[in-house]
């Protein structure tokens with residue numbers, strides 16, 4: 339007798355990723371979840387080095403946008419792969435032609451954290467003596483921390499998470515602590531190295547994280563409905579909307595190059611609009627000058643029930659920051675870059 343259900347046809351989804359240990363871990367997590375729901379799909383992993391992985395010397399601003407993503411996107415458009423798992427934080431805010439963010443998965447802890455060289459001695463940034471050295475290559479992190487802790491010294495630290503943790507432990511390297519994203523450490527099982535979580539309400543001064551930090555963006559070819567349908571099972575709408583608000587804010591502010599901007603988005607409890615079911619999303623944002631001397635901070639809370647409304651909230655927040663002087667801070671940074679001053683971008 340004919341059955342009303344037919345066995346789904348088997349097919350393969352080729353998943354592209356960077357080669358770093360964190361990227362491979364993330365891809366394994368995503369495929370694991372997809373595989374449970376879609377047993378008839380074969381997922382294969384295609385790992386490659388991107389410009390950002392290969393070149394650890396050229397200052398990030400000279401490498402342009404998409405240093406972690408462009409090669410993978412070229413393969414996606416060529417149909418060598420069908421999707422890419424990215425740290426959303428590393429994805430430029432405008433997508434190349436033919437590529438779309440298919441979905442965003444549930445966010446890991448988005449906060450920045452402190453790892454100390456001597457965790458038995460130092461527990462918080464405030465415990466560090468004058469002149470202590472903080473390792474970070476992120477202008478966003480350094481600018482915000484300079485503002486709160488002017489007595490600390492900031493020094494570049496590049497390399498993958500393992501490398502950075504080793505540098506932090508090595509007294510020869512000269513770091514008293516390093517700042518990293520909680521998400522990377524937690525995913526790699528380095529929970530025990532985290533001494534302090536930084537957020538807007540941190541005692542001694544708030545710290546806002548990078549746009550998209552802690553979330554994964556799954557990128558696909560525009561119009562590839564078959565792959566899009568498969569990805570739906572790992573989509574997390576609260577994260578998708580919150581990070582869309584963050585990306586809209588960033589797009590509003592960047593004017594061509596990355597800027598030291600921090601954000602924090604929070605879905606509020608009892609999130610009733612008054613009018614219905616819409617949950618309220620609070621966005622906090624900051625734009626800080628490189629020296630930490632000037633900053634514009636803002637906060638907005640609105641009912642958000644769609645990606646469009648999330649984008650609108652982010653844009654409004656961005657416009658408000660611009661109106662209140664953020665553009666002046668950004669113009670100084672842009673002018674500095676054009677004159678060849680060593681101002682870094684990117685968030686690592």
Ligand SMILES: NCc1[nH]cc(CCC(=O)O)c1CC(=O)O
Pocket residue numbers: 425426427428517518519520521522550551552553554685686
């Ligand atoms: N640019 C590096 C990068 N991109 C994403 C993460 C962390 C993981 C995440 O935010 O999802 C990191 C490392 C770090 O900032 O400590």
